[in-house]
Amino acid sequence: MAGRLGVTASRVLSLAGVVALIGVLPWLSGRSPELSVLRARSAEQEATPEALAAIRADLGLDDGPLALLRSWLGGLVRGDLGTSWVSGTPVGPGVGAALGVSLTLMAFALLVAVLTTTLLCLPALRRAVRGEPGRPSGVGGAALTALPEFLLASVLLVVGAVWLGWFPPYGWDGPSSAVLPALAMGLPAGGLVGRLLADALTAASSERWVLSWQVAGATRAQVARALVRRALPSLTTQVALVLVGLTGGAVAAEQVFAVPGLGRSTLGAAESQDLPALQAGMLALLGISAVFGIAASALRVALLGRAVRTGTVPVADPVRTWRGRDRVLPGVCAALLAGTVAAGLGRDPVTSAHARLAPPSWALPFGADASGRDLLARVAHGALDTVGTAVLVTAASLLVGLLVGLLPRASVGPVEVANAAPPVIVGVLVAAVAGSSLTGAAVAVLLVGWAPVAAHVAAVGTEVRASAYVRVLPVLGVGPLAVTWRHVVPTLLGPVTRNAVLRLPGIALALAALGFLGLGPTPPSPEWGLLLAEGMPYVERAPWTVLAPTGALVLTAVLAVSLSVWSRRPAQPAGTSTTSNVRVGATNSS
Structure with missing residues (x-):
């Protein structure tokens, strides 16, 4: 109690x-x-x-x-959200109209995510029903997951609206205006959930009950439905994070496509210091995130039923056997990034010493930007800004997450609130208070980046404290602080540190997203997101201004996705079950 x-x-x-x-x-x-x-x-x-x-x-x-x-x-x-400091009109009606646009856009994006997840999972489900040996989820899911929303939105704008002319590039004029933004938001979300669900289906298909059902004469449709029901509960935490991520993705997509939604209006309010409008927008965006989180929790309860009330949940753990070839992709991405940095660090990133928008050549391998600056130099020095800051944020997230996670009951509320706030939304808040800067972007990412680490610390710490050798220590006269710092922390420090390090590329992408939206460093900083934002107006006549930072971001994103599976535990010996019982509410973030 x-x-x-x-x-x-x-x-x-x-x-x-x-x-x-x-x-x-x-x-x-x-x-x-x-x-x-x-x-x-x-x-x-x-x-x-x-x-x-x-x-x-x-x-x-x-x-x-x-x-x-x-x-x-x-x-x-009283239902009064205040009066706009810029227009002098009530804030409520404008926020309501923008909220309607954003919710419509999110609904389309959710449809895209569901369709993408279904397409990615069908091969794994078909193999599972037929009893065929499972294979790791394909390259398609990894590629989709590796595309940040703001980057995919920029690519879709160029290809679908500018080059092909199939869809309107800007504004909101019916369902056709929602296609490209919904694709930008829904494809990465569907790629992530589809990849995780395919792995979970493969793991569940190896359990003994599947063979029992098949011997008992269950149809393939019955087995397929049972497999999906078996695999989904272990993914509800990730599904909640994906749904919350749609809120942050909406901000980026609305900004790129000039959609008059809640995210774009909130960004505009932050830039113009229209604080009443910003207050209302922030409250609505956080409210949407909270509703998505509650919906995911309700889905978990509906799927698990009695298991939630009894406190034990069977989890189908995706397992993966790593071979030498599985390290080729992250190795290639890391080598290309390191080579780019090494080649450009000795060059000048700030002097306008070349012709404006000069094309790539031997002297300028990546070309020049609109100010005549060397893009190779700017991308290389931007790696230090983006990735270097990400290292510091990762270290700080590890420290904060460790300290907060050691208080599992007290940390539940802060962790849930931080998980319900995408970095973009927090970045808007920080920029409104302290202005746009690289330090402000780092603070914004840190304010939410510690939460997954703290959840991991709480989960692993609970398991360590429940072990026999730790439970007997108080009987031997060991005090609570000594138990925590001499026995619990050394045991969990290794897996928690690996978890934090694996999040480093994702933190770098979050910093780039804030830079792209104008919530990070200001010119002439060579930060990658800012480089992409500066090159977008010239994409038709000088596409290399966008290709250079895009390539660096894609390499970083692919590296992040490739490294993420290293946190999976190795495959178990044959004959052991991949099913384990865990307490409800314990989140294994590794």
Whole structure:
């Protein structure tokens, strides 16, 4: 009972903290909101200290954060989301219209994800039903998973709208405008879930009950339905993260395709310091993420039934036997990235010493950008910015995750809240408070990047504490702190560190996404996402301005996906079961 109360208190306090943070956002912002309001009300009025002070008094900024929070919460209770500082109109109707567009787009993306998952899983399901030996999931799933939404959106815009002209490139004009954004959001999501589900189906097909059903005369359709029902519960945590990821993907897709959705309007509010609109947008985006997480949990309960109430869940663990050839792809990607960095580090990344948009040549292997700067040099130095920052964020995520995860009951709420906030959304919040910078992007990724590590620490720590040799230590007079730091932490440090390191390429891609959306470093930084954003206006006449950073990002993404399966445990000896019973709520993030 005490444990449940602790978990509930953790969730309530975490949710209250997020709401309070959004409520006092105007007070936290150090970017002179009163000046933004003055310019919105009258562009000709001089920004005198008296005029700015009057606006601050009108907004209640001088009353302190508690008064501001009470006023904002009171408006929420009445259904009043405030008045835009830029347009002077109520925020609510605009947020409602943008929310409708975003939800429509997410529904299309979810349909694409389901279709993609189905196509990727059909071969594995067919082999499982026929009793054929399983094979690792194919290259198709890995390729789709390795494409970040903002990068895929840029490619689809160029190919589907500019080169082929099949779809409108910008705006929102019916279902045809949703095709390219939905593909950009749904293909990576479907690729990830399809890859995981195919592996889980292969693992479940080796269990004894499958043979028993076949001998008893069950049809292939019955076995197929049972296999899917058997494999899905172990993936509900990943499905929840994928659904939450659609929210962040919507921000990127709406920005690339100029879709008037909630993500794009929230980004615009952050750029213009329209903080009431930003507050409403952030609250709605986090609300969508929370609903997706709740839906995934409900799916888990519906699939498991009694197993959830009894506290044990059978998990079909995908296993993989690694051979030498399986390391070829990550080795090639790492070698190409290292070669690019080595070739470009000695070159000047900031001087405009070449012709604008000069094509690739022996002197300029990657060509020049719109300012005449060497793209090879910028990509190489950008690797230091992007990957170097990712290393620091990974180390910090490991430290924070370790400290928080050692308190499993208290960490439930913060972990759930952090998992419900994609880095892009947190990046908007950080940029609104501290401005756009590489440091701000790193802080935004760190604010959510520690959560999977903490969940892993909590799960493994619970298993270690339940082992016989640890349970007997208090009887021998060993104190709780000594048990934790001398026995629990050394045991879990290895697998948790590997888990954190495997997330490094993904963190690098998250930093690049923030740079692409203007929430990271500012020019003339050579950060990869910023390079891609700078090259997009010239993609028709100088495609190499986009191909150079795109190639680096694709190599990093493929490396991330290839390395992710290294966290899988090795295949078990023949005759051992791949089914294990784990406590409900313990998340194995490795």
